[in-house]
Amino acid sequence: MDASVLLALRDPAGVPFYPIVFQVLYILTWALHAAFVLLSLGAMGLSLYGSAKGKTDKYWSILTPHLIQTGKISVSILIVLGVAPLLFTQVIYDPNWYVTNTLSGMWIFIFVYTMVVGYSMYYWYYYANRAQRTGSTLIGFVSFGILVFAGVLMHNFAVTSIMPQQWMSMYAPNGVVNTSGWTFNLDIIRLAFMVSLSIPVVGIFLQNYSRFLSTRKDFDASFISYSAKLGTNFAVIGLLISAVLFVLWMLQVKYLLHPVSLATIVGVLVLLVMAKINSNSYYTTLILVVVALLISTMRELIRFDIMSGLGYSIYDYPINLxxxxxxxxxxxxxxxxxxxxxxxxxxxxxxxxxxxxxxxxxxxxxxxxxxxxxxxxxxxxxxxxxxxxxxxxxxxx
Amino acid sequence: MDIIGQFPLFYFPDYGSAWMMGLTGTIHILFSHTSVGAAMLFAFLAHKAYKEDRSDYYPYMKKYGMFLLIFSYVLGSITGPGIWNTATAASPRGISALIHNFVWVWATEWVFFIYEVIGVFVLVYFIDKIDKKTHLRLTYTFALASVGTLALIIGIISFMMWPGTEAFYATGSASDAFFGVNTFPHMFLRIGFMIMMSGVIGLVISSSMRKGNAALSDELSRKMGYVSILGGFITLFFFIWYMGTLPDNAHAVFAFSKDAIIKNRIILTLVFVAYFAIAIIKPRLINPVIASAMIGVILISGLWSGEKLRESMRKPYVAGQYIYSNQIISRDVPGKHIKSELPIIAEKGLLQVNPFVPARLKVITDENKLETGELLAKMSCSNCHSLEKTGVYRPLKDRLVGMDKDGIKAILYAIGEGGMSYMPKLKLPETEYDAIAEYFVSLHY
Incomplete structure (x- = not known):
């Protein structure tokens, strides 16, 4: 895909403001969206463990419904927050987004209804767990699986959008046009890294949860301490797993020594220490936000470089203020x-x-x-x- | 290089790809309109509950809110971006035009969405955890935020029909594009429908409460009947005004099925007036099953047909009367420095100017004629018509039945000359007309 085609695919109306503003807004809002994706994934996943344990465990009988509720609200928030990066990416990287949508048209359609079924089932899981119905854990697992599949589909769209050199061979392999919309691409390491982040995110959430409830007299001190310890374990182990996967991803894309990559690694190390000590998890959360912004920047940097290398610079997009x-x-x-x-x-x-x-x-x-x-x-x-x-x-x- | 910004084509066999957007859009309209209507209804009920000290309204609002969480904030909030996604797959340049004109309007709507989504959880889950005065204020802001989302999207979907005046083409301004002559009638038409929907859903909830408190159930069912009638009346009133603000091409399409549409609307009006009258006079005749069934009637007989009509009436355009459904820019928009692509297509042909046509199909030969004909037909026609002999969605098999190559070409020429106001005035080189016609003939419609 050469520059002339990519440039022709830009909308002739131009962009209504300076492209860098959309780029910054994209980075910011994607980080926000991703934070709730990871929280919902972590909270849902952990609630399944709690749900499987049933009402016999006195700590999990309190924690599980709270995790389910957290997952439930997080999905709603991630959906609404996801609208913004979707919007801003289409303004400056419209060739990427629209080519991806058409190449993966069937998956796009399936994605929408996968979310509908998965999230509706999640409400079912919520009510079934509340009523302590048998089979609630199974409903939870199915719902979780469907929502994870929706996440994999979204990953497919993100990966396909940064493969402009292969678009033509995806659309017309051997010169034969394929309009079926079944294009599907995965980048396992990148996906594994993104998913792994849900472990430290739910860990730090549990630390915050414990800290928040510590002032409430109707919650037992041993429960507060249990949830804090659980959070610390998840945060530390999760951060170690994510750090390894991040390094592997950076090696794969050859950005390991890039300042943004190095800053992310430093951020993860700081997070590791802060999560381990757990003196004030609210400050840990602030660092987590910084790391999320760095990861979002890294994603954008990779895309920006791929497109610039092909002669498509968002900064040259014609502006109609x-x-x-x-x-x-x-x-x-x-x-x-x-x-x-x-x-x-x-x-x-x-x-x-x-x-x-x-x-x-x-x-x-x-x-x-x-x-x-x-x-x-x-x-x-x-x-x-x-x-x-x-x-x-x-x-x- | 003479190329235009055409994207790869996504085509769903027998149906085309536009129906996917239609399906998602219809479902979304039901949920989103209910959501805004319910927000207004909540404000009304919370106001009455606070002023008249009617604490018994709060459990109803809570139950309604829980229903709304799933109905509107699960299904509605997913199908909202879902319309966007499916529309992008079907009409990438149409969506692109909207995005590049209205990105800040959409971003503003996003701010309201955030308030709405956090707000609905606070409103529902804290209903018995906060004082009534704060709750009342919350319902007012929630209603305003919900109406705000409508106020912002309405100009965009109105622009899809047409900008309403010539100003936009000269200035390129989003304000001129947004506030066309049909924006406000369209807005109040939808507000009426939203109010009606809040009552229709409210009847499901109120009738399901009969066992617990029959008197309250009856009182609320009656109220929902009045609310629905008011909403229905506003809808009808503004529908007539809205129709008067549409462009000529919309009326040309409307004329095809005017009698059937009017008949359908009269029947629907009578059925629903009777239904709402029963809710007021004999509320106990309504139970959750009947009330739920009426939602289905609205979805299938009202919304699906209404949205299909609105989409048809936009033809041959998909946005702003400058982009055709088949993704071709059909006129200059000096305010945005946009040039019509019709002249270059007429000169070079679609195969040459579309960057996603593989090299082996760029030039029509005897060997690839059917293949290029099929590709050209998909590129030019499939956004609105299914092509196969088994096609379902506005199928060409019904329009070209029994025609020979010359007959089909005559139709293509007429379309190219602008002989049909609801079809794209797409003029192609003779070789491309010939390949398309040969492909259609090969299907033996």
């Missing part, structure tokens, strides 16, 4: 997004810390954030309609 809609995005994101999400998370945090009903109306911060969110949203609606009516009058009168 679009100011009003980016102003809308930035103001919505920075004002409504931060205030609104702060309202919800502050409330969730305080409810989690309370043993009875939490009275948000008497909590200054929750009250203020709630009121501000409401006013911001009303203002947003007023501006939206004023803007729309103004444009419409201007264009039709």
């Amino acid at each position: 679009e100011i009003p809609s980016i102003v809308m995005f930035l103001s919505t994101f920075l004002i409504m997004g931060f205030v609104g999400v702060a309202f919800l998370l502050t409330m969730a945090w305080k409810v989690g810390k309370s043993e009875g009903v939490f009275d948000g109306s008497k909590d200054v911060m929750v009250n203020r954030l709630g009121q501000s969110t409401l006013y911001i949203m009303i203002a947003w609606m007023v501006i939206y309609f004023a803007w729309g009516i103004g444009i419409l009058f201007n264009n039709i009168l």
Whole structure:
């Protein structure tokens, strides 16, 4: 696939803002999305162990439903967070994404319904576990398997998208066009590394879980200590496995000595020490976020280099600046997004810390954030309609 | 090199690939519209519960919310990006056009989605863990966020039909593309449907509560009946207004099946008015099975046919009246420096300008004529028509039955000259017309 074809595949409308902004947003939002993919994978996987143990173990009988609930909510959040990187990648790497979608059209369709079936079954697992029905673990395993398969399919799309030199032979092997949409590619080491990260992520989550509940009087101290220790074991063992797989992946793609790769390794080592000591898991989580951003950067670097090597640089994408809609995005994101999400998370945090009903109306911060969110949203609606009516009058009168 | 940005083709035998998007889209509309409608209904119920001190409404909201989590936030939230994915596989350049015009609008919608998804869990799981005043405020913001998602997507899907004015072509501005003449009627048409759907789903929940509290079940069923009638009326009112804002090509397609559509809509209206009247007058006649069955009726008779009609009425375009369904840019858009690809295709032919046509098929020979004819037919026609003799989705076998090569070519020429307003004005070199016609003849329709 030479540069002239790749450049012709760019959308003729150009990009509405500077490509580097989309690239940075992609890296940021992919890391966020991946964090919840890994948390859901880890929490679901570990809940299966707990579910298999049944109600006989006093610690797991508390932990399992919480892990299932964590997995359940994480899947919803990973779906919504996944929309953003999907959006930004299409703006600057549209040739890659659209070629992949058409080459793997059948898998794309299957992916959607795999997610539907897998996630619906996960709710079944949640209710079956809650009711202590026999077979709930089996339902959980099937659901987990289906969702992992969906993850493998998404991996296929990511890998196919960075194989531009093979696209033509995938579409028309030996010159015979194949429009079936069954293209499937795997990179086992890369996939194994990504999946392995779910172990340390659930480990650090358990440390946070234990720390968060430690102030609650209705949770036994021995349970708090058990979940913290379990978290430490998972974090340490998981980080060691992930580190080995990361090195193997870097050797495979020949980036081991690249500064981003070295920074990731240093980050993992720091995480290892912090997870082992477990003096404050909230700080460990901050480092985990940094490592997630580095891994996201590494992925982007690999893609960027592959495409640049073929003469496709995202920085040369023609720009048609679009100011009003980016102003809308930035103001919505920075004002409504931060205030609104702060309202919800502050409330969730305080409810989690309370043993009875939490009275948000008497909590200054929750009250203020709630009121501000409401006013911001009303203002947003007023501006939206004023803007729309103004444009419409201007264009039709 | 004279090439255009055409992608590989994905074709599902006998059906084409567009139906995949249609299927996913129809399912998504049911869930997503219910979600926004339910958010408005929650705000209404929470308001009444708080002002009138009706604590008995909260268990209903919780039950409704739990149902909503699966119905809208499992199935709806997956099929949302699912439409995007399947549409990309079927119409990559159509989606690309939307993305490159509206990326910031979509990104803004994403912010609302995040609030909605975290919000729904907080709303449902904390309903009995937070005070009523904070809960009420949460329901208001949740409703506004949900309506915000509609406010943002509506301009994009309206643009798919057409930009509404000529301004966009000159300026290339997302604002001009977004706020067309049909954006607001379209928005309120959908708000009406959302309100109606919240009532329809609400009837499933209220009728299932009869055993526990018959009086409350009856009261809520009646309320859901009124809510649904209000929603239905808004839907009908704005549907008429919306139809008046559509372009000529949409009306040309609509005219084909106008009588059948109007008949279908009158029957549906009568059935649902009767259903909602029963909910108000005799709520006990409604049980969860009947209420669930009515969702199925809406899905199959209302949404599936409605979405198929909306998709048909866009023809021959897929987005903004500048990209044809077969992924070819059909007009200049000076505001975006976009050039029509029709002249170069007419001059060089599709095989030459498409970068994914293998070298051995670039030039038509006696040996590869049928193969190139098939490829050209897929590239030009398969987004809207299934090609095989066993084709199901707008099959060509019904349109070209018994025709010889000259007859088929005459149709292709007429399309190329713009003789049919709902078909792409795609002019090809004579050799390509000939190869397509020969391929169709070989199928013996």
